Amino acid sequence: MTPKYLLKRLGQAILTFLVTMTVSFLLYQAMPGGPTEAMRSVILSQSGGSVDIDRLNRMIQLYTNVNPDQPMHVQYFNYASDVILRQDLGTSFFKNEKVTTLIMQRIPWSMFISVYALALGYSLSIFLGVMTAYREKSRFDSTVSSLIIGLNSIPYYIVGVVLIYFLAIQNNYFPTGGRIGSGIAAGYNPEFMLSLVKHAALPAISMGALATSGALAMRGNAIRVLGEDYIRVAQLRGLRETRIATQYLGHNSILPMYTQFMIGIAGVFSSAVIVEEVFAYPGMGLLMFEAVKTQDYPLLMGTLLVFTAISLTAIFIADLTYTLIDPRISVGEE
């Protein structure tokens, strides 16, 4: 991997980020009742119409990082320089707190359920994909395959609602929402950990259901790999079955899916918006959902940028690490 390649990929990622930021900024501004308008109406309604225009504009600028008096390009430039140079995403005008502070509070929770969901979904995808390929055309294969097709046809939030109904309301296995049981002290004690896992389980399972779509692709790859000469030679060489299943079949079947898996990280993160609402799980997604409901533009813009950054980072890492799992891909050579 050459430094030149690294810089090039990094540049592309940054460019993508800037474009996303610009486009969403413009779209928000162009929307009827855009951020400054929304802000103005909120303040006017609170103060009963007795605020002078200068003070109003100053307040708007303070909150949104945008001065409504300035022309559009100056507004954009100010916003962009705040974001990039000072990592300042403005202030939520509903929660009255810095957007960055709000996001930082929520991000670990979203990370927690997303990683939980990804680990669950991907390991299940890989495992089921390989197993169904091994037993192609058996009853096990057709059952699991139909189940996965069914699961992928049902939107994940419906899966979430069904899970709540059966596992949390009908039976009390899991809590219906929240991220921690009430009255449990935070810290490294078993109750806290258990409560943490229990609260995250259902959201993670319903998000993980989204990630099992990989199982069918995995199955297809594994069937193809099973027909390869090197699998037969490995069997003739008297290698252990577990080695053949993991290092030969598993590894080679994952290769075409690696990038897809990494892009899937972004998908799982964005599904958090709805899943967290369904489970009343206060993470990034719920924050964004609330921001939409309350027309909290700085917060909305902020969460969107963070989601973008996460997706880009995942793809960037996927690009850089691809050569680790497939030595045939030489990164950075023209």
Next chain:
Amino acid sequence: MRTSNQNDSDPDQDVVFEVRDLEVTFGTNRGESRVVRNVDFDIYRNETLGMVGESGSGKSMTSSALMNAVVSPGETSGEVTYYPPDGGEPISVLDLDEEELRKFRWGEVAMVFQGAMSSFNPVKKVRGHFKETLEDHNRDVEAGLERARQILGDLYLDPDRVLDSYPYELSGGMKQRALVALALILEPEVLVMDEPTAALDLLMQRSIVSLLKDLKEEYDLTIIFITHDLPLLTKLADRLVVMYAFDIVEVGSTEEILYDAAHPYTRSLLNATPDLNAPIEEMQSISGSKPDPVTNIPGCSYRPRCPMADESCAEAEPPMADRGNGHRTACFYHDDVSDEIPIPAMEAAEEGGEGE
């Protein structure tokens, strides 16, 4: 079924593999496909046995059965007995359980495939292939790798460079040789080579063949060499097995088969062999098409294509007739074959007194 008593092992020979009544069948939509039919033969220790026959005549299936490695859903039946060196207990290969079979494979019998290009795991270094083979057979890895280096050196490869490479970084010939080295890493008794040179150019083919001769001497190997390249085999093999229609039609020493072939198919096969010295009009292909594994031809399976066939060939399957010196052939008219089907190239060579 051919009478098997005349097939019993030659007492003078040290037999390493004894194959009796070997059958390989596949169930297909059109019925049962019998791709190996009642095959009997012996493999002698430290010989090079060549197997020839057209594509789909059952050569590869027969050799896979030696390791009980017929791909599913194929069914193998019959007897395959392996005699370990130094008088160990004979092993019935088809009765081994999974773990025993795993240990048997590569430890006693190793196989090199036609697809050397794709015989290596593309995401694993060549060294890893050697290492895992040693590990899974509970061998000393350090000593094994040292041995690997030596074999690779014997095969005119730079050991460290090859071991540190990924398969895609090696050329076809290098991969082929690395695979041969991998096959020898556990010091097997028997090496099965299934068209190992098919994907290589002529020069590479010949150099691998000469390497094989040296390896055989150095490592006391029994080699089974499968190919449809008859001229190649004549330079390499001690004995030849000719297969036609899923069964053996002629067995004998290379000399016997080459100069005194007594089965019409073998003679036609020799006539069909391209030879730069022979004029093109003397080259004859065998008319007719190869038999279908699902249909059963009553009597002699070569009858539909044989110029000598008559009613008696349709009535019974010709038994393996013994022509002495271990030369056996499945033809009723084995004494008349040489007159009926001349081999012009051979005669020309004999007249010219050039030998070979």
